[in-house]
Amino acid sequence: MTTTTAPSVHLRTPGPVALTWLHLKYQFLETVRVPIAVLGNLLFPALAMFFFVVPQEEVGGNPVAATMAVASLGLFAICSASLFTYGLGVAEDRQLPFDPFLRSLPAGPAPRMIARILNGGIFSLFGLVPLIGIAWLFTEATVSWSELLAGVGTVLVVSVPFVLLGIGIGYSLTAKAALPVVQVILFPLAFAGGLFLPPMMFPDWLNTISELTPTRAGRDLLVQALTGEPAYGMAWPVLIGWTALFAALAVGAYRRDEGRRFR
C-alpha cells in the first residue's frame, strides 16, 4: 500500500481524440455485453425485409424498386435505432448515479457525446448487414461496390440529424416520457418521408409536406447514392436545415439539464 498520491507533476492530460476513443471503447463494450440489444438491432430490419419486401414479387423482382425498398427500410432502421438509442438511452443514463460521476471527470461533454454518436453509427451499420444480405440473396436489388460504399456513407450522414434529435429528447425528458415521445415522432416522420409507402404514391399535397421532412430528404439522397435516380433539389438544404435545428436542440437540452438536475 504505497501508491495513490504523488504531488502531481504537470503532465499533459489526454487529448480530445484519446478521450473520445476511450469513451467509444467502453460504450461499445457496454452495448455488446447486452446481447439482446444488439440482436434487436440486427433482427428488426431483416424481419421487416422478409415480411414486406421479399414476398411482393413486383417489388422484390424489380431491381430499382427492390433497391429503393432496401434503402427505405435501412433508413427506417437507422432512424428508429438513433431515436430509441439516444432518446431512451440518454434519458436512462441520466437516471443512473454513474452519470454525475462521469460528468465530474476531467473531460468535457464532447468526447462522450461524439463517442455516443460513433457507437450508434457502428451498431446501425451492424443492423444493415443482414438487410443487405437478404436483399442480395432474395431480391433483385443490385448495387455496384462503389454505390454500396456511397450508400453506407450517405446513411451515416443522414443519421446525424436523428441522432441529434434523439440526444435532444434524451436530455429533455425522463425515460418514461421519452419512450412515447420517440414513438409519436418516429412513425409519422417515417410515413411522411416515404419509408413505408413509396412517395410516388403520394398525392401532391402530401408530397409537398413530405419533401420538407428530414426522412424524405434522407431517403431520396440514399436512393440517389444507390441507384443514381436524382433526389429533388431541396433535399440537401432540408437535411442540413434540420441537422442545424436538432443540433441546437441537443446542445440546449444538455446545457439546461446541467443546471437543472438535482438531488
Next chain:
Amino acid sequence: MTDQDTPVVEVTGVTRRFGKVVALDDVTLTIGGGELVGMLGPNGAGKSTLLSLVSGQRTPDTGTVRLFGGNPRDARSRTSLGLTPQETGLPATLKVREVVDFVGGHYPDPVPTGELLEQFGLADLAGRQTGAMSGGQKRRLAVALALVGRPRVVLLDEPTTGLDVGARQSLWAAIREYHAAGGTVLLTSHYLEEVQALAERVVVIDQGVVRADDRLDDVLQRVALRRVVVRSSAPLGESLAGVVRFERERESRGDRYELFTPDADALVRDLVTSGLPFHDLEIRGASLEEAFEQMVARDADPQGALR
C-alpha cells in the same frame, strides 16, 4: 495556476436552491492543501449539494466556487480532483479492470490498474463484472476510482456507509495513507464515529447552513454534552453552572427544562445549593450521536429534508 498558497477548495457566499428548498444558504468554506476535513450533517443538510458544486456538477445560484483557483466547471480544473461514484451506479456490465482503466484514462498519470486493485484487495476480482460484486467490494472499488488519477484532493461522499467493521477499517487505512502522503480530503458522513476516526477539522452543516467549523477536539467538546431534565416553577437556564444551552417547555405542573452541560455533576450540585424549587430530576448521558443530533436538528422542519 496552482501555487502552494492557493486554497484547494474555496467556497464563498454560496447559495443554491432547488425550487423552494434552500439546499445551501450563504455557505463559505476554505480548505487548504493537506487538510483532512470531515463534513457532518443529517441527511438533506446540503453536504452532497456542496460536493456537487465543488466537483463542477452544478453551479451555485449566487457566490463562487473555486477548485485550485479555477472554475470547477472547467474540465482542466478537475485534473487533480478525485471523487467516489455512488457504488450503486457502477456500470454493471463492465469488468472491474475495465472500469478502472476507463476512469484512469481521463488522467495524465493514472496509477497502473493492477497496482491499484492490489492496494484495495480487488486483484482477484479484476475480471469480474461490477454487477456481480458485493456491496463492500463495490465500496472499495468506488474509493479506488477516486484515487486512480493521483488526485491532490479527493471528495468522499459517505465512503463506508453499510460496510462491516473490518472493511471500514481497511478503507480508513487507505484514506489515512493517502492523506499522509500529502493529499487533501473532504469527506462527508453522518457517522460521528467515522469523522472522529479520520478528520482533523470538522464542518457541521445543517439545513444548508454551516453550524460549526472547527478543530475536531473543539467540536467534540461541544457535542459531548450531558442532558439534565428537570421540572421547575422557577426560571432555570444559563445562570446555573456549566449550562451551555437549554430548552424550556411550558407545562402546567412546572416548566420542563432540558439543560445541556459538559459536567452534569457540577450542574446538579449548583441546582441543589441554589435553593430553587425543582422536581423530577433526570440525568441522561447523551451519547455523542444523540448530542450531535440535538445540535443540528433543533428546529428541523420537513421542508429541509432534501435527501
